[in-house]
Amino acid sequence: MDCITTPLLALAYTPEQAPLEQIAAELGANGLPYSLPIHPNLVHLTIGLFVIAIAFDVVGALYPLEKRVFRFLALPITRGGFHDVGWYNMLVCCLVSFFTVAAGFYEMLTAVPLPGVTSTFGLGGMTTMLWHGVVGVLVLAIIVAMTVWRGFQRYAWRRDMGRQVQWLYLAVGVVMFAVIGLHGTLGAQLAAEFGVHIAADQLLQAGADLHTALP
Amino acid sequence: MLELLPPLNDHNLPWMDTIHPIVVHFVIAMALVAFLFDVVGVVWRKPALFEVSFWNLLFATGAIFVAIIFGQVEAGLAAPYGAARNILDIHTTIGWSLAGVLSLFTAWRYVLRNRDPEVLPLSFLGVGSLVSGLIMVQVVLGDRLIWTYGLHTVKVVSAMREGLI
Numbered sequence: 001m002d003c004i005t006t007p008l009l010a011l012a013y014t015p016e017q018a019p020l021e022q023i024a025a026e027l028g029a030n031g032l033p034y035s036l037p038i039h040p041n042l043v044h045l046t047i048g049l050f051v052i053a054i055a056f057d058v059v060g061a062l063y064p065l066e067k068r069v070f071r072f073l074a075l076p077i078t079r080g081g082f083h084d085v086g087w088y089n090m091l092v093c094c095l096v097s098f099f100t101v102a103a104g105f106y107e108m109l110t111a112v113p114l115p116g117v118t119s120t121f122g123l124g125g126m127t128t129m130l131w132h133g134v135v136g137v138l139v140l141a142i143i144v145a146m147t148v149w150r151g152f153q154r155y156a157w158r159r160d161m162g163r164q165v166q167w168l169y170l171a172v173g174v175v176m177f178a179v180i181g182l183h184g185t186l187g188a189q190l191a192a193e194f195g196v197h198i199a200a201d202q203l204l205q206a207g208a209d210l211h212t213a214l215p
Numbered sequence: 216m217l218e219l220l221p222p223l224n225d226h227n228l229p230w231m232d233t234i235h236p237i238v239v240h241f242v243i244a245m246a247l248v249a250f251l252f253d254v255v256g257v258v259w260r261k262p263a264l265f266e267v268s269f270w271n272l273l274f275a276t277g278a279i280f281v282a283i284i285f286g287q288v289e290a291g292l293a294a295p296y297g298a299a300r301n302i303l304d305i306h307t308t309i310g311w312s313l314a315g316v317l318s319l320f321t322a323w324r325y326v327l328r329n330r331d332p333e334v335l336p337l338s339f340l341g342v343g344s345l346v347s348g349l350i351m352v353q354v355v356l357g358d359r360l361i362w363t364y365g366l367h368t369v370k371v372v373s374a375m376r377e378g379l380i
Binding site: 035052 | 232240243251252263274296299328354358363365367380
């Protein structure tokens with residue numbers, strides 16, 4: 001019995017290589033074990049959902065002003081409908097953003113910023129990446145906190161009120177637009193200036209001829 | 216036309232950074248989440264979610280025209296090479312088609328909502344899955360332009376200006 005289980009356990013629990021080395025063996029020209037990065041695609045969802053969630057809560061909050069305008073359009077509206085967009089988009093944003101950050105950290109493990117580059121913000125590649133990583137976690141924490149805050153407003157504190165959100169919540173949301181805008185710019189610089197996970201940039205850096213490397 | 220734009224920077228752009236990928240956040244996220252809310256609304260019988268997906272879809276449709284305007288300007292300055300030329304052509308064709316598809320799809324939804332906002336026929340979900348699929352194909356094509364071919368990245372633009380590409 002023992003002589004059968006021992007090799008099996010050995011196989012299951014002692015990998016020949018550390019996971020990082022296994023990944024390293026499979027990296028393509030873009031520095032990833034697959035052809036297109038995942039984090040920048042999930043970012044579409046995080047940013048889009050957050051911005052539209054806050055925007056629709058603003059529309060819901062200003063309902064008394066705009067209902068006269070909407071009356072001229074053949075577009076029936078309800079205040080609750082606007083706040084529903086604010087709540088459900090924020091909820092999905094919160095859930096998706098865990099995967100956005102997780103994918104970001106995985107892809108940061110194998111990221112190689114082009115050497116000797118200084119960004120438009122005057123930062124180096126590693127500095128930019130560290131800021132993007134740390135602030136990314138902070139932004140996720142704030143999104144989670146705002147979702148919980150939004151949930152309390154919707155289901156407890158302001159359940160019977162027409163305006164479902166506090167002005168402070170909307171103000172924090174608008175400040176977050178600026179934070180996310182700056183933060184996203186750091187991420188964009190990692191790609192467009194530091195060439196992180198961009199096959200063409202990394203191939204050029206390695207001295208390849210794109211006529212043959214990327215026909 | 217190009218002389219109407221400010222001088223080009225090291226991204227070969229008249230503005231700091233590509234704007235098209237920022238605007239498409241709102242097309243991709245809003246259209247896909249609209250489909251998600253439609254499915255969840257039908258499966259869990261929560262018609263309140265239909266209102267959420269309607270507004271998201273309407274917003275996605277508005278945003279795609281802005282995305283196309285910036286996409287055309289930035290595509291015109293992208294200097295694609297190799298297979299990126301084909302990919303950019305297909306991306307452009309699908310992009311314009313999606314503007315039409317999303318407009319019709321949203322118009323259909325508008326009529327359905329005016330008739331009865333609490334009911335959503337399965338045929339709408341069926342077409343919604345096709346539209347979502349088309350959007351994802353479009354995302355993959357756009358992804359390849361930036362993540363494989365590095366269009367508008369500083370490294371590729373400088374190689375292009377040196378005549379290496």
